[in-house]
Amino acid sequence: HRYGGTISASPNFGFELCLKRVDERDISGLDLSSWRLAFNGAEPVSPLTVTKFTERFRKYGFRAETMAPVYGLAESSVGLAFPLPGSAPLIDSIERQPFMEHGKAVPASGDEAHSLRFVSCGQPLAGHRIRIVDANDSELPDRQEGRLQFCGPSATSGYYRNIEETKLLFHGKWLDSGDLAYMADGNVYITSRIKDIIIRGGRNIYPHELEEAIGEIKGIRKGCVAVFGAEDQASGTEKLVVIAETRKREREELQHLHSAVNICVTDLLGLPPDDVLLAPPQTVLKTSSGKLRRSATRDLYAQGHMGRKGRAVWWQLVRMGLSGLLPQLRKGIKRMSELFYAGYVWGLFYALAVPVWLLVVLLPKLEWRWAVVRRASRLLVRLSGTPLIINYLAEIPTNRPMVLVSNHMSYLDAIVVIAAIPLNVSFVAKMELKERFVARWFLFRMDVEFVERFDVEQGALGTRRIARKGTKGSSLFFFAEGTFQRIPGLLPFRMGAFVTAVQSGLSVVPVTIRGTRHILTSGSWFPRRGVVTVTVSRPIKPKGANWTDAVELRDAIRHEILRYCGETDLADTRPPVRGQMNT
Structure with missing residues (x-):
């Protein structure tokens, strides 16, 4: 306000503190309009805090797009994922039951009271990559919770003088964040932590250290202390909870122990615990080997069952065995189903590919070859159980040549285009x-045109050759990004398609593909089930025949594809195209 600050950051509790402690009389005349980015990170971001803070301070000039939930960790030099500047926070409301049982983040239908809400932390920073994997490091599809792994130029090379922990950190080139998350439309949603580190007030609290210190207090059962973080519904942040077993029963003795625990925690952390529960023996849950079951104890505390008399040991063992067996059984069945489907799809592909390749090589007419390839592509889509939705926003002219331009998501894109669009193209x-x-x-017999990507002179000659082909009556198809990647997002478009269009005077038809990246991700040969959508937009005619017209045409086509691809704009991931058109 006083100095016109533009960027500030705080853990979630700082924003919550402003909501609770700042009096309206103290901020009369406050001006927050210069505030561009309010980073919210370092601890779990509460959807309620994000919403309430924006609503309360809107009248003081605070904009919704100023709030920027972020994600980072020390192993990635603090920053890893940030939202796009100028975008309001994304809050994903999902159904509770599918998420708790199967880790599926199914969008909630309506504003249900029992839904779960998570805040998006944006997309990975430039040059960085995030993936969500299962326990076997197999990449998971969108809206499936798993372990968050990352890599990039800011990633650590390991922990200082700790070889064992460094080995656990790395999974090939990927680093394990220790967090659970899911991806949706290129955005990452952090759901919880695998590690038991408690984040409070923007600080990491390690339970083991506190548990050992509290266990040294006379009257506390050593090795029978659990320290964990629990969500505080009232404050929207995480509270520090201590569960300590003791045999003491007298009120005065319990009060003395309660004070001793408070003093111990305050001495170590500089802040007291939010809740201390002194419980009778066998309250803190442990494994058969005596290891603390910290997460299970936290769940018991959250359910309000802490301190209740437990069932017989034999019943607990049976229940524990069954509860562990059923999820593993479901997981095994799901994994076998995925492996069977992948094997079936590849078997189907090769069963079609061999005869199709032979027919394409042997058939004398191009029309016959196209008929074979198109029927095989449609058969592959149908037999693989992949729903193909085709949206025609305008009719494709079949009486004249044109240039078709599409985004590029996967190796499947060409098959999908051939199956969806009834037009023989080069x-x-x-x-x-x-x-x-x-x-x-195969490609030579299908009249495919080849271009050189790395030799500028040869690339220019190829562009002129392809333009001449267009003027002679052939329709051309370009994947304008020139490549595809694992991370969702629309890359910058190369200029070849648009230079060809202005040189030949052909209209350009935007074709948007959606869904193939999920089915067959870049760098993976493991196909998954999914839905594919192809949207064919209205043709756009070039306004002229010079370089400026080609750039303007490129921008118009890219804007149209960006509307329907459902992914983020990655236009700034590579330098813009510079140069002039060869004539």
Whole structure:
């Protein structure tokens, strides 16, 4: 307010503190309009705090898009995921039951009281990557909770003088964050922590240290202390809870122990615990080997069952065995189902690919070859159980040539385009594919045009050759990004398609593909079930025949595809195209 500050950061509790402690009389005339980014991180971000803070301080110039929930960890130099500047916080409301039982983040239908809400922490920073995996390091699809792993230039090389922990941290080139999360439309949603570290007031609290110190207090049963964090519904932050077993029963003795625990925690952390519960022996849950079951004890505390008399040991053992067996059984069945589906899809692909390749090589007419490939593509889509939704926003002219431009998500894109669009086109492919014997013969017989991506002079010659082909009556198909990647998002478009369009005077049809990245992710050969949508937009005609017209055409087509692809804009991930058109 006083100095026109633009960027500030605080853990969630700081924003909650402003809501509770700041009096309206003390902020009369406050101006927060210069505040551009209010980073909210370092501890779990509460949806309620985000919403209430924005609502209360809106009248003082605070904008919704100023609130920026972020995610980082020391192993990634503090910062890993940030929302796009200028975007309001995304709060995902999901159904509680599917998430708790199967880890599926199913969007809630309506504003249900029993739904769970998580705040998006944005997308990975440039050059960084995030993936969500299961216990076997197999990548999970969108809206499936799993372990968050990351890599990038800011990642640590390991823990100082701690080889064992460093080994646990790395999974190949990926680092384990110790957090659970899920991805949705390119955004990461942190759900909980695998580690038992408690984050309070923006600080990491390690339970083991406190448990040992409290266990040294006379009257407390050593090794029978559990320290954990529990959600405080009233404050929207995490509170520090201490459960300590004791055989003392007298009121005066219990009061003395309660004070001793408070003093011990305050001495170590500089702040007292939020709740201290002195419980009788066998209250703190342990494994058969005597290891603390901290998470289970926390759940018992949250349910209000702490201190109640437990059932017989034999019943607890039976129940524990069954509760562990059923989830493992469901997980095993799910994994077997996924493996069977992947094997079935690959078997189906090769069963079709071999005869199709032979027919394409042998058939004399291009029309016949296209008929074979199109029928095989549609058969593959149908037999793999992949719903293909085609949205025509305008009719495709079949009486004249045109340039079709699409985004690129997966190796499946060409198959999907052939199955969805009833038009024989000349695909434009990278020159490297000519080096592979099987691909070269197939693509050559399908009238594919090859372009050089790395040699500027050869690339310009290829563009002119393709433009001449367009003027002679051939429709052309470009994947304008030139490549695809694991991270969701629309990359910058290369200029080849648009230079070709303005040189040949052909209209450009935007084609948007959605869903193939989830089915077959870059760097993975493990297909998954999913839905694919293809949207065909209205043709756009070039306004002229120079470089400026080509750039303007590129921007218009990219804007149209961005509307329907359902992914974030990654236009700034590479430098903009510079140069002039060869004529």
